[in-house]
Amino acid sequence: MPENRVTDQPYGTYSVYSVLKTGLWVTCPRCGGMGLVTRGDGPYHFRCTRCGHARTKELSGYRFRVQNQCPSCGRYYNITIQDRRQQTFPVLRVTCPYCGFAAPGRVEQTGKQVWYGEGGDLRQGQDPVFGFDLWFLTSFGGRPVWALNREHLAYLIGYLSAGLREKPAGRFGLRTEADTLPGFMKTAKNRDRLVRRLKELQKK
Ligand SMILES: [Zn+2]
Ligand SMILES: [Zn+2]
Structure with missing residues (x-):
């Protein structure tokens, strides 16, 4: 044993x-x-x-993000929105982390306490x-x-x-x-x- x-x-x-x-x-x-x-x-x-x-x-216990498929390079990405003011926008222009192409995306609130x-x-x-x-x-x-x-x-x-x-x-x-x-x-x-x-x- x-x-x-x-x-x-x-x-x-x-x-x-x-x-x-x-x-x-x-x-x-x-x-x-x-x-x-x-x-x-x-x-x-x-x-x-x-x-x-x-x-x-x-x-707040909530997180905000924009999920996009980049119209330029075609890759999917996920941007966390830290700015309190931007978190209230329905749509936000974000930059693709792969190619730098800026595109609008819907701001989503993710589940509480995902942290x-x-x-x-x-x-x-x-x-x-x-x-x-x-x-x-x-x-x-x-x-x-x-x-x-x-x-x-x-x-x-x-x-x-x-x-x-x-x-x-x-x-x-x-x-x-x-x-x-x-x-x-x-x-x-x-x-x-x-x-x-x-x-x-x-x-x-
Ligand atoms: Zn891209
Ligand atoms: Zn110290």
Whole structure:
């Protein structure tokens, strides 16, 4: 029987949404120290634990975008509309990221709190509110790998280095945290090196 056995966590345990309650660990843009992004009932806050730099941001919880097929090069693209005023326009002229051709497109509001979904919302490992690099951010084979806080990092290391992984009790068939991990992180041949990389992050 494998000595190193781990029980996976229920899906959402380490989502941005849940971690924001205690703090999403990010890198301070001013001093490079560790800061926390949190949210109470209202706006989001950032505060650096080293230099005290602080920011506040109010977010609607909605995202706005224009989806187009470029009339010039034929490719599909998706432009996020950040500007509050532009978000109220029914139609907006946007520029194709591939060829630079400007074309009008319908401004769409996407689902509420899409932010809090998995993976993609963190882009290349930045927090979805202020866009700061996560504190626990590294790369593996050219792909970004991150943890949302120290507890999440410990979970990843424990999960990936375990000899046997089990679903949480009573959650059979339901989604778990590990289901949200990209395939390359779970591939057996990558695991040892990935765990070493993550353990380096633990020293921060
Ligand atoms: Zn700072
Ligand atoms: Zn184009």
